[in-house]
Amino acid sequence: AQKVTQAQTEISVVEKEDVTLDCVYETRDTTYYLFWYKQPPSGELVFLIRRNSFDEQNEISGRYSWNFQKSTSSFNFTITASQVVDSAVYFCALSSSGSNFNKFYFGSGTKLNVKP
């Protein structure tokens, strides 16, 4: 079964604090893909990153970084020096090879509130 768990429903931080959003996934497939999306208050979904299961290198993009650990089935997302504009709901998602290739499974999302 495919499943994505985002245990943190809502997080509040003060601007400039670092914050990590957790994502734990379940899949029996050896080839799979992980994603993060951002949904700001305006409602649209913005793609942030895609990783495949054979690429465990961590990635940094400006203030954003991602830590992919197959040993713990986690794909965590860290925002460094958070800003008010980072306030949004963040979704982690999973897809995989074989019969699940065309199916996308989203976590329930983590709402991040960044206060000035």
Next chain:
Amino acid sequence: NAGVTQTPKFQVLKTGQSMTLQCAQDMNHEYMSWYRQDPGMGLRLIHYSVGAGITDQGEVPNGYNVSRSTTEDFPLRLLSAAPSQTSVYFCASRLSGTSGLSSYNEQFFGPGTRLTVL
């Protein structure tokens, strides 16, 4: 490119009414899909299509019909709306690629349709 467009943006229906949510993309993407977003549940896949004439069910297909007669359009039909179908609906598209590691492409999402069924 307009990307993925959805109409209408808002809709209110009465129980039992039918309607079609429209979705179109101008990126020549083979793959298109419909999701619903409910509070605390993330997005759930309703139906998807890998090309014209080919559709399949997702996680929550009951109460919804789809068809794909062209590459550009993928409408979602509610034949008899129920209050449980009150939700925000997103359409998405992407290049299908293959199941190879480097060819899984990102999905582009439309702006969403907020549907209320009374």
